[in-house]
Amino acid sequence: MTATVRYDEVEVGQELPAAEYNVRRVNLVMYAGASGDFNQIHWNERFAKMVGLPDVIAHGMFTMAQAGRFVTDWAGDPGAVVDFGVRFSSMVVVPDDDRGATISVSGVVEEKLEDKRVVVGLTARAGDAKVLSKARAVVQLS
Amino acid sequence: MALNRDFVGRTYPPSAPYEVSRVKIKEFAAAIGDNNPLYRDREAAQAAGYPDVIAPPTFPIVFSLQSGGEALVDPDLGLNLAMVVHGEQRFEYVRPVHAGDELVMTSTITDIRTAGRNELLTVRSEVRTVQGEPVCVTYNTIVERGGAG
Numbered sequence A: 001m002t003a004t005v006r007y008d009e010v011e012v013g014q015e016l017p018a019a020e021y022n023v024r025r026v027n028l029v030m031y032a033g034a035s036g037d038f039n040q041i042h043w044n045e046r047f048a049k050m051v052g053l054p055d056v057i058a059h060g061m062f063t064m065a066q067a068g069r070f071v072t073d074w075a076g077d078p079g080a081v082v083d084f085g086v087r088f089s090s091m092v093v094v095p096d097d098d099r100g101a102t103i104s105v106s107g108v109v110e111e112k113l114e115d116k117r118v119v120v121g122l123t124a125r126a127g128d129a130k131v132l133s134k135a136r137a138v139v140q141l142s
Numbered sequence B: 001m002a003l004n005r006d007f008v009g010r011t012y013p014p015s016a017p018y019e020v021s022r023v024k025i026k027e028f029a030a031a032i033g034d035n036n037p038l039y040r041d042r043e044a045a046q047a048a049g050y051p052d053v054i055a056p057p058t059f060p061i062v063f064s065l066q067s068g069g070e071a072l073v074d075p076d077l078g079l080n081l082a083m084v085v086h087g088e089q090r091f092e093y094v095r096p097v098h099a100g101d102e103l104v105m106t107s108t109i110t111d112i113r114t115a116g117r118n119e120l121l122t123v124r125s126e127v128r129t130v131q132g133e134p135v136c137v138t139y140n141t142i143v144e145r146g147g148a149g
Helices: A025-035 A045-050 A060-075 B022-031 B042-047
Strands: A015-023 A081-088 A101-112 A117-126 A129-140 B084-093 B102-115 B118-129 B134-144
Touching: A015 A025, A015 A060, A025 A060, A025 B022, A060 A081, A060 A101, A060 A117, A060 A129, A060 B084, A081 A117, B102 B134
Parallel strands: none
Antiparallel strands: A015 A101, A081 A129, A081 B084, A101 A117, A117 A129, B084 B134, B102 B118, B118 B134
């Protein structure tokens, strides 16, 4: 398990190239099946609206997985992520159309720790809403 | 209705072992749209130093509530599951989960608190192999919308 990013080559404040991830209803159906989370707010528009939501919303863990993919793609090895936490600050509303929603993820190296570890601060947005807050990953670099 | 604070500190019996399969990891990776070969190709994973394909960082969510999950449906807790959304999630990894792992979870309700009109409940789960090797710790905070109102 070895990250392709070298500790000596990153600096505090360095930005990671932003990425966009699309989410449509079919992705939520697949995620429900794969994760076992069949909460109806993630696939049943009638139910979602009945409990006061604007429409079907993505699983928070789907959004977190996109932020995770952003970090692992950068690090070059998923095993390099040693700590990963987020707060779900807003919902990703997924309309029933062919475009769905877009989750935009960006990151910045916030801190260099001992043992060649760095803290990456993450931001995820959908439209105008910040959908993850307090999102950070600790990554073991080489 | 406010959640029953008596549940804070409760630790639930270890879950039945969860056997991690290559097929499940592949299915999960496909669901999140991640094509990383380490999630699908055993030879690629072994070349990277792993015993088998590894799972994406958020994969432990698949099984992390297997112990302690019954607390959420216990009528004495007072949780309205229809109003639940995910509030926070954190994973501390000792190593990645990989195919072939047999994992056992031990969960504890560590916190119940009010935030505005909502009730927040946090479950900490220790994930170990059946041999006792620590793999990761998960912290799952769920929000009951309007629960405090």
